[in-house]
Structure formats: C-alpha cells, structure tokens
Amino acid sequence: MQLKNLVIAAALAASADAWSPTNSYVPANVSCADDIKLIREASKTLSDNETSWLQKRDPIASEALLAFVQRAMANISSADDLAERIFSNSSTAPKIGIAASGGGYRAMLSGAGMIAAMDNRTVGANEHGLGGLLQGSTYLAGLSGGNWMTGTLAWNNWTSVQDILNGFYNDSDTQIWDLDHSVVTPGGINVFKTGSRWDHISDAVQAKQDAGFNISLADVWGRALAYNFFPSLYRGGVGYTWSTLRDTDVFKNGEMPFPISVADGRYPGTTVINLNATVFEFNPFEMGSWDPTLNSFADVKYLGTNVSNGSPVNQGKCIAGFDNTGFVMGTSSTLFNQFLLQLNTTSLPSFIQSLAKHFLNDLSDDYNDIAIYAPNPFRDADTIASNYSQSIAESEYLFLVDGGEDLENIPLVPLIQKQRDLDVVFALDNSADTNSSWPDGTSLVSTYQRQFGLQGNGMAFPYVPDENTFVNLGLNTKPTFFGCDASNMTDLDYIPPLIVYIPNSYHSYQGNQSTFKLSYSTDERIGVIQNGFESATRGNLTDDSDYIGCIGCAILRRKQQSLNATLPSECEQCFTNYCWNGTIASASVNGSDAKATTTDIAAATAEGVDSSATGSSTSVSGTVSHTSSTKTSKTKSSKSKNAANILNAQNIGLFSLISALMNFL
Numbered sequence: 001m002q003l004k005n006l007v008i009a010a011a012l013a014a015s016a017d018a019w020s021p022t023n024s025y026v027p028a029n030v031s032c033a034d035d036i037k038l039i040r041e042a043s044k045t046l047s048d049n050e051t052s053w054l055q056k057r058d059p060i061a062s063e064a065l066l067a068f069v070q071r072a073m074a075n076i077s078s079a080d081d082l083a084e085r086i087f088s089n090s091s092t093a094p095k096i097g098i099a100a101s102g103g104g105y106r107a108m109l110s111g112a113g114m115i116a117a118m119d120n121r122t123v124g125a126n127e128h129g130l131g132g133l134l135q136g137s138t139y140l141a142g143l144s145g146g147n148w149m150t151g152t153l154a155w156n157n158w159t160s161v162q163d164i165l166n167g168f169y170n171d172s173d174t175q176i177w178d179l180d181h182s183v184v185t186p187g188g189i190n191v192f193k194t195g196s197r198w199d200h201i202s203d204a205v206q207a208k209q210d211a212g213f214n215i216s217l218a219d220v221w222g223r224a225l226a227y228n229f230f231p232s233l234y235r236g237g238v239g240y241t242w243s244t245l246r247d248t249d250v251f252k253n254g255e256m257p258f259p260i261s262v263a264d265g266r267y268p269g270t271t272v273i274n275l276n277a278t279v280f281e282f283n284p285f286e287m288g289s290w291d292p293t294l295n296s297f298a299d300v301k302y303l304g305t306n307v308s309n310g311s312p313v314n315q316g317k318c319i320a321g322f323d324n325t326g327f328v329m330g331t332s333s334t335l336f337n338q339f340l341l342q343l344n345t346t347s348l349p350s351f352i353q354s355l356a357k358h359f360l361n362d363l364s365d366d367y368n369d370i371a372i373y374a375p376n377p378f379r380d381a382d383t384i385a386s387n388y389s390q391s392i393a394e395s396e397y398l399f400l401v402d403g404g405e406d407l408e409n410i411p412l413v414p415l416i417q418k419q420r421d422l423d424v425v426f427a428l429d430n431s432a433d434t435n436s437s438w439p440d441g442t443s444l445v446s447t448y449q450r451q452f453g454l455q456g457n458g459m460a461f462p463y464v465p466d467e468n469t470f471v472n473l474g475l476n477t478k479p480t481f482f483g484c485d486a487s488n489m490t491d492l493d494y495i496p497p498l499i500v501y502i503p504n505s506y507h508s509y510q511g512n513q514s515t516f517k518l519s520y521s522t523d524e525r526i527g528v529i530q531n532g533f534e535s536a537t538r539g540n541l542t543d544d545s546d547y548i549g550c551i552g553c554a555i556l557r558r559k560q561q562s563l564n565a566t567l568p569s570e571c572e573q574c575f576t577n578y579c580w581n582g583t584i585a586s587a588s589v590n591g592s593d594a595k596a597t598t599t600d601i602a603a604a605t606a607e608g609v610d611s612s613a614t615g616s617s618t619s620v621s622g623t624v625s626h627t628s629s630t631k632t633s634k635t636k637s638s639k640s641k642n643a644a645n646i647l648n649a650q651n652i653g654l655f656s657l658i659s660a661l662m663n664f665l
Contacts, residue, residue, distance in 0.1 A: 020239040020321030025204035025223070026211045027304045032318035039298045039310030041383045042290050043458070046419050047297065049246070049285040056254030057138060062093040065136025065555065072130075072552035076570040079552065086559045094423040094555050095138045097415040097497070098257070100430075101443060102144025102333065102404040104515040105179060107430035109525055110504050111142075111149045113532020114428045116161035122533075123162060128540040129533065130551060139420065140257035141281075143403040143411040144333040145515075146428065147261045151329045152176060152229045154259040155240070158250045165529065168522050174232045179525060182518035183224040197227065200235050213304065213322070214397070218371035222330025229329065242323040243301035246284040258283060261332045262403035262411035265289070266370055267391050273405035275446060276454045278392065280400060281414040282328050288378070290417050291455045292388050298377035306375040309382055322373075331371040332403050373398040388454075404431075407446040415497070416447075416461055422497040423558040428536070429476075430504045430511075433467070436592035437512035439503045441470030444482070451492070460492040462499055465584055471593045472585035477505045478538065479547070481554055484579035486561045500554055507534035550574035 021028045040047060046054075066087045073079035087093045098118070100111040116122040118133035125131030134140075142150030153159055156176065164176045180188065187193025201223045209215045227236035245251050245259070265278035278293045288297030298310070304322030306313045374397040381393040392398065403411060409431045415422055433440040444464045451459045462483025470476045482499040489495055504511050509527035513520075520528070534540060538547045553571035560567055589595070 019244060020241055020324070022321060023239040024207065025219075025238050025324060026207045027213060027319050027321035028211075030318050030320045031316060032302065032305075032312065034316045036302075036312065036318070037310045038302050038305060038307055038312070038318075039288070039296050039378060039381055039383070040286075042288060042295045042297055043292075043383075047285055050258070050283070053251075053254060053258065053285075054138070056252075057258065058090055058093070058095075058254075060254050061095070061136050061138050061257075062087060062090065064132060065094065065096065068130075068132035068136050069552045069555055071126075071132065072548045073568075074549075076549050076552070076568050078566070078568050079549075079570075082556060082560065082565055082568065083552075085565065086556055086563065092559055092563065094559050095421065096133075096136065096424045096426065096555060097139035097141065097420070097422050098134070098137050098426045098428065099411045099415055100140075100142045100146030100150055100428045101410040101439075102146055102402070103409070103430045103432055104145045104333075105148075105517060105520060106432070106437075106504075106511065106513040106515060106528065107145030108148040108152075108177070109520070109528040110430040110511050110532035110535070111146050111428050112161045112164070113529040113534075114502060114536040115149065115153070116165075116529065117533045117536040118426075119160055119162070121160040121162050124540075129537040130548060133426075133551070134257070137257045139260060139415055139422070141260040141262060141411040141414055142332070143262045143409065146411070146430065147329055147332040147403075148225065148229065150259055151261065151325070154251075154256065155237075155242075155245060155325055156230065156232075157248065158256040161529065165526070168525065176231060177228055177525065178231065179228065179518075179520040180522070183228070184518065186224075186227065197224075200238075204235070204238055214372045214374045216370060216372045218330045219327060221333070222324065222326040222328070225330055225333075226326030229326070237325055239321070240325045241301070241321060242282060242325050242328045243284060244325070251284060260411065260414050261328055262414065263332045263371070263400040264403055264405050265294070265392065266399040266401050267389070273401060275406055275408075275450045277406045278455070279403070279406070279408070279413045281411075282332075290413070290458075292385055292457050293455065294378060294381070294384060294392050296378060296381050296383035303373060303377055304375070305377070307377060307379055309380040327371070331400050371400045373400060404443075408443055408450065410443040410447070412443075412447045412461070412499075413450075413459075416459065418458070418460070418494050424500060424555050425497045426500045426502060428502050430532070432512065432515050433595060434471070434589075434593050435596050437514065437596070438476060438505065438593075440467045440476050440589075440593070440595060441465070441501075441503075442467055442595075444499070444501060445470075458493055460489070460494050460496040462489060462496055463582075465580065466586050467595060468586045468589050469584050471589045472587060473583065475501070475580065476503045478503070478543075479536075479578065481575070481579045484554075484557060484575050486558060495558070498554055498557055500551065502536050504532065505535050507531050507539055511535070544577075546570075546574065546577075550578050554578075 020026065021030055066083060069083045070080060073083065101107055115134060117125055117129035118131065120126055120131035120135055122131060140150050167175045185194050186197050201220060204223055205215055205219045208219065223236065230237035230240060233240055250256050261282040263280045264273055265280055266273060278289050278291045280287060280289050282300060285300065286297040287300045287303070288294060300323050301320060302318045304319035312318055376395055376398040378393055378398065379396070384390055384393055410427045410429055412425060412427060415425045427444065429439040429443060431439040431443055433442045441464065445467055448461050448464045450456050451461050464482050480501045482501060483489060483496060484498060486495045509531040511528050511531035513528065538544050541547060549570065553574045
C-alpha cells in the first residue's frame, strides 16, 4: 500500500498546475485570456473538451465492451456474429453509462461492491461477476454517497475497489475509507487527533472566508469528508481541485470513464426542492445544467470568478482553486444538513442535538445550510429561454444542495441526455425508500415523471411503474430492465437508453444500513461491499447462471433494433425474464416494505448515529466474490454528555461552534 500511495501522490503531483494556486483551501487570482468566455450554451452539443476526450475513450471502451459481451454471451447462439456486426465501427458500437445512487456511507459501500462486480481488477469478478463492464463504460455518475464512491476512485488516480479493500488491513493513516470513527470524532478516544483535525478544518474554512469568499456548512462537511477519501494527500487534499483530474494521464488518455457528480439547484429565496429543481452536473471540464432553467455550463476550473454572461468583470483576471474536490463532493451530499435539522426530534445524545440545533439556527437564516457558489458563475447568462424563470441568472449567488433532494436519488439525468447518445445505463440503487431502508424504485419513478414537467423539455426516459408495483412485483429485489423495446417509445422526444436497474437487496449481509450511520468497522464495510457485489451479480451468478448473458443482450439491444438485426432466441427469453412487461400491481404496501415517512427517517437517523448498526461479515481476504457472510450483533457506546452549558448562545457562529466542539471533546 505504501507503493500504491506513492504512485497516486506522484500522479497527482504531475498535474500540480491544476491545484489551488495557494496550495491551500483558499482560492486566488490568476491571469486568464482577455477574451475568455467561461460559459457555453448547453442545448446544442457537448463541450469541445468532452468531445475531444471521447475520441480517446471511445475506441478503448468499445474494445473492452466487445470483449465483455463476447464473454458474457459465449453460450448464446449467433451472438458472436451479432456482436461483431454491431461493434464493426465506432458509429454503431454501443455506449454505456453507470449511475450510482445516494444514501450516505451505505450507498458508497454497497455501490462500491456493485462497481467491484463490474471491474476486471476485482478478484473473482470475471469468474463470478460482470468483470470488464466497468472498463467498457464511457460515463460514471455519482450522487451524494454514490459520488463519494465514484469520486474516491476517480480522484485517486482511478484506483479500484479491490485496492481499497486490500488497504482495510493496513493500519496506517493512508487507509482510504477508514470509517472506524465518524467524521465528528475521527480520532475516536484520541481526543488530540479529533481536536487537531477540527482545528485544521476550521483554519482552512476560516481562511477562505477571510479571503472574501462566502462559506457554508458544505465547506466544513466537504473538508471533513475528504480526509477519508484522500488520506495520502496533505490534510485530505486541502488544496486538491476538481479540475486537477483533467490533467492526469489516466484521464487524459481515456483510460477511465468520464466522471460526473450531481447536485440540485435551489432557487433564490426558496427552500422547496421538487422535480422542477434545476439538476446540476460537475464533470472534469465544467459544471452546469442541461435543464431549460439554465441551459449552460461554466468552466469548473475558474469557478469563483466574478463574471457577467461568462466574461470576467475584471478583464484578464480569473479565480482558481474554488473547485476544491472535497467541496464539490460535499456539495452533492448536503442532505446531511437536513439530517442535522432532524436531530432534535430523536433520542440522540444531547450534545449532538445541541450542536446541530445552534449551528443551523444561525446558518439557516441566511441560507447558509447549503453550498454557496459565489460569485454566481451564471450571472447575467443569456442562455435561458424567455418563457422560463431567469432567477438563476439574476442572482448574486448560486445555491446548490444534495442531488437526491428532488427524489431523483440515482443520477440519471446527465446520462439520458440525447447529446451523450448512450445505449444502456446501469442504475445502481442503494436508496433507503422503505421502512426497512431498501429501495422501492422512487428514483426511477421521479425521473420518469420529470420528463412531463417544467424541466422535461427535450428529455426522454423509459416507462416505469409506480413504487407499489416495484415492491409488489419484487422489482426492487433483483435486476430489472426498463425500455427494452424501442418501438414502444416512439411517442417520447427521442429513444432513451435502456435502463438496467440494479437495486440493493439482501444476499449475505444486511446492506440496508441507516443513511445516517457515520461509522463502520472493517467487518461492516466488507459485509456491505460483499452484499453489493452479490446484488449486482445475482448472488455471484448462482441465482441465475444466464444472467450475465442477459446483460450482454441488453447492451446490444438498441443497436440490434436500429440495424433490424435478428435477435438470438436466448435474448428473447432474457427479455421475457428481465424486462418489465407493463404489469401494474399498485395495491398499498404495508409493514417493512412500505415507504418510509419523516418519522421513520428520524428514527433511522437516531439508530444510525447513536449506535453502531448491527451486522458484521466474515473476512473475505481482500476479495468481494463468492464468500459467505454472517450477521452478528454489536453495540457501540456513544457520548451522551450534555453540552448545553457550552452551546447556550442563541446564535453561535461557525468557528465558535467548532471551537466549542474541540473544547468539549
């Protein structure tokens, strides 16, 4: 692992020009071209940078995807001829994307297991899983906890889940995803380590504020998270920027998928997030939205620059270093601000309740409980149609929140854009929709509904049933395909990608941990990853040995129909077995499978933070394939001291709060 960390550090150091110019959390002035234009219209095409990158990635992904399809469909008659025909040139080769849902550390770990099942670098993935599918992917999107997973892999020089698993047996401070202790008390009983960590976080965020930039809870949250994602970098990558990735060899050479992070926009002066919210994406080149309420993208490297319609107000002067990697990853997961808002309704220790209550009482008045991007990179943008609200372009600030707050907890919107022309999207659902914290299809339903609303102009998504049907038909317990027949979707704006829905479900470990569980032992981490692997592979291909062949059929389906090619009979049977056939069973669902309410979420919050969730797994010796796991029960003690005497001010400032926390610890 020491060698691995040196390799990662060297790769990142080679792209030092994209780090914060201050080599710290503080953005700073840099020179830029006098005629630079920092925004572009979204609706017409992909960015020039993304288009150029695809010219390198497409042949690599196509070769890997063909190899996967041929292996997956080895037992299907005439499949090899069909695959060779479809992959014969770049214009007909299928392109796929993967979308990893939110759901805190549960989604990060379970999603990691699903990704590991698709990665040929994982021990056993080729024999017992979908190894090679990740290598054949063009896009990889993450949201909230799913983005913690995808971001960790991408911004650690495209490391693998297997390497991270191997590191779990390394006791050094460079262990990625060391979740033995929560981000609140990262040192556990080591009070000095916890206090030192928070001191560093406080200093970094304070320095950003002192330099004249707005700060919010997302700055603190992102800095705290980053220590677990980038432990080999100085103070968790305090000067590490999102745009750094575009200058690393592994990305420049197209040797990895195109990573995307998703957040939601909050309209100025509002607190309601719904399907009419603007969906923002961050990629290595730009951030912005395809939605008609913005319809533009900004160069992510120069966020923080004061602009008017994309032109710097001060000619030749830009800001760099605003796009801190931890801050962007924290932006996609500010749902944890909502978690803090709910704490006073739970049986959590009074210390944490007081902490959250006083923190947010001060912040919420000024909308500081969200991620603030200021100056607004889209100020005065002329890309919004006149029949849509101009509020984003008119605002001094851009407010972003957790990408799942509009119920679209799987980041599908960037991957179904017509401009990206994907054939298949693998939707990894690790949401906690039901009372028992399993998914029930809510995210797919919400994305389907979105196309018929304000933001749905120019968007298409396959037909899906309601949430009750998902549960009553068991569609939330095994992989299901949606949009299998393009001829049934001609009334949509365009033919959308086929969706391969892979929900988190029980196999060998209780992967339905609380979204707000903030610490996981090594055994717990391995158990959730193992169960995610098995959810993606139908129990290591033991539930259905034909499953991997059916994945191959799904990948070829769109191009097979467009070429009017003959479909192998085995694929017909696959679609009978895995495609939703339009059946509706919308009777109410009760008990543990019923949709979770606000009260249920609050109870889950208390359980997730106040004690360690039950469950552990047997050692898998660094592999996540074909290993049994058993569930055991543990209870971890937690602090319950009353901190009211420390936090007794009616309004307590950010740094006073951190200081109080440090003193209390």
